[in-house]
Amino acid sequence: MADSLLSRLAQWTGLGRKEPQPGGAEPAKPDRPTVFVKELSPRSRRHLMRHFLALEDKDRLLRFGSKLSDEMVARYVQNIDFARDTVFGVYDRRLRLLGVGHLAFAPRETSRVSGATIKPVVAEFGVSVSAAARGLGVGTKLFMRASMRCRNADVDTLYMHCLSSNKVMMHIAKKAGMEIHRDYGEADAYLKIQPANSATIFQEAMQEQVAMLDYIVKANFKALLKWGARVTGLGGKPGGGADQPPKS
Ligand SMILES: CC(C)(COP(=O)(O)OP(=O)(O)OC[C@H]1O[C@@H](n2cnc3c(N)ncnc32)[C@H](O)[C@@H]1OP(=O)(O)O)[C@@H](O)C(=O)NCCC(=O)NCCS
Numbered sequence: 001m002a003d004s005l006l007s008r009l010a011q012w013t014g015l016g017r018k019e020p021q022p023g024g025a026e027p028a029k030p031d032r033p034t035v036f037v038k039e040l041s042p043r044s045r046r047h048l049m050r051h052f053l054a055l056e057d058k059d060r061l062l063r064f065g066s067k068l069s070d071e072m073v074a075r076y077v078q079n080i081d082f083a084r085d086t087v088f089g090v091y092d093r094r095l096r097l098l099g100v101g102h103l104a105f106a107p108r109e110t111s112r113v114s115g116a117t118i119k120p121v122v123a124e125f126g127v128s129v130s131a132a133a134r135g136l137g138v139g140t141k142l143f144m145r146a147s148m149r150c151r152n153a154d155v156d157t158l159y160m161h162c163l164s165s166n167k168v169m170m171h172i173a174k175k176a177g178m179e180i181h182r183d184y185g186e187a188d189a190y191l192k193i194q195p196a197n198s199a200t201i202f203q204e205a206m207q208e209q210v211a212m213l214d215y216i217v218k219a220n221f222k223a224l225l226k227w228g229a230r231v232t233g234l235g236g237k238p239g240g241g242a243d244q245p246p247k248s
Contacts, residue, residue, distance in 0.1 A: 035141040037101075038211035040087040044097075047089070048077045051097040055128055062169075063128045065161045065187070088145050090129075090138050093218055098133040101142035102126045103149055113190045116181065117157040123150045124159045127169075140172050147176065148204050151196040158191045 040048070052060075052073045061067050068076065080087060080102065090099040104124045108114045111122035125146050129138045150158050162169050164186060173180055178191040228234075 029137065032137045035090055035137050036211040036214040037088050037090055037141050037145040037207065038215050039208055040082075040089045040100075042080075042082045044087070044089060045077050045080070047091075047095070047097045048080070048087070048100060049074060051089075051100050051130065052077060052128070054130060056131065059128060059131070062163075062166055063126055086146075086149055088142050090133075090142065091215060091218060092133070093221065095215075095218055095222055097130075099129040099138040099142050100127070101146050103146045105153070105155065111157075111159060112188050113157060113159050113184050116183070116190050116192075119154065119156050121153075121155050122157045122159055123153075123155045124161075126161070139168070140175065143172050144176060145204075145207065147178075147191070147193055148200055148207075150193045151200050152204055154196065156193050156195070158193055160189050160191070161187055162189045163187050164189075 052063075053070055055063060057067050060073070064076070085102060085104045088101040088103070089097045092098050102125070104126075105121050106124060108117060108120055108122050111124070113122060116122075123146075125143070127139055127142050127146075129142075147158060150156070160169070160173075164170065164182070170180060173189075173191060180189050180191060182189055184190070
């Protein structure tokens with residue numbers, strides 16, 4: 001009941017669209033679950049840590065530009081400035097993070113692509129999705145949400161440390177109708193973002209509300225499972241195991 005209501009809300013706010021809108025031509029992928037992208041707070045650091053530590057070396061290399069050790073990952077998570085940056089996450093039913101997008105804002109002068117804009121701030125985006133949840137649209141939704149945040153924050157340049165050999169990421173950006181510029185080196189890609197309008201501002205606010213509702217439903221469900229396990233004496237960790245893709 002709550003799930004189906006959330007799915008309807010998601011469709012209404014654009015969250016439930018299976019693929020990004022700017023390119024417009026992508027057909028819906030009916031077998032894919034609805035993905036809710038939620039803005040994270042400092043309270044999510046433990047979840048973030050677990051997500052990043054589970055990434056294999058090759059994925060850490062793609063995500064961070066180098067094979068960070070566990071200690072460096074921990075330091076990275078501890079140092080995320082939630083007041084300055086925006087971190088988005090996609091949770092599964094057990095409230096494990098399936099995907100994370102970190103949108104960091106920095107003054108233009110300090111950016112590797114400083115010549116690409118006259119705006120005072122440039123955004124840098126890094127994204128990762130748990131191996132078990134790939135190919136379901138999670139990365140796409142995180143990317144779309146981050147680019148919408150840029151639009152609404154009057155940031156027109158989105159930088160990504162992303163090799164051209166990263167076909168999946170290239171595919172996601174192109175699917176969103178974005179041209180990938182590489183004037184500053186092979187690994188330094190940037191995208192130009194459209195200006196905001198009243199619809200994008202409304203849509204972002206609604207998407208966050210729906211994602212928050214989804215999170216509350218999942219949190220209550222998890223608490224109920226725990227309580228049920230205690231009462232019945234079955235104990236054990238509910239659903240402990242590999243990450244499951246989100247269900248709509
Ligand atoms: C890049 C990443 C975030 C994508 O996440 P994801 O949830 O699997 O992405 P999605 O499911 O939204 O989209 C993947 C798309 O790539 C397509 N794809 C998969 N393999 C591909 C390939 N070899 N070449 C081109 N496209 C490919 C899929 O078909 C899908 O497209 P579709 O939606 O049109 O069918 C994930 O693979 C990841 O975490 N990689 C490691 C870290 C990384 O590379 N981060 C990016 C650098 S910042």
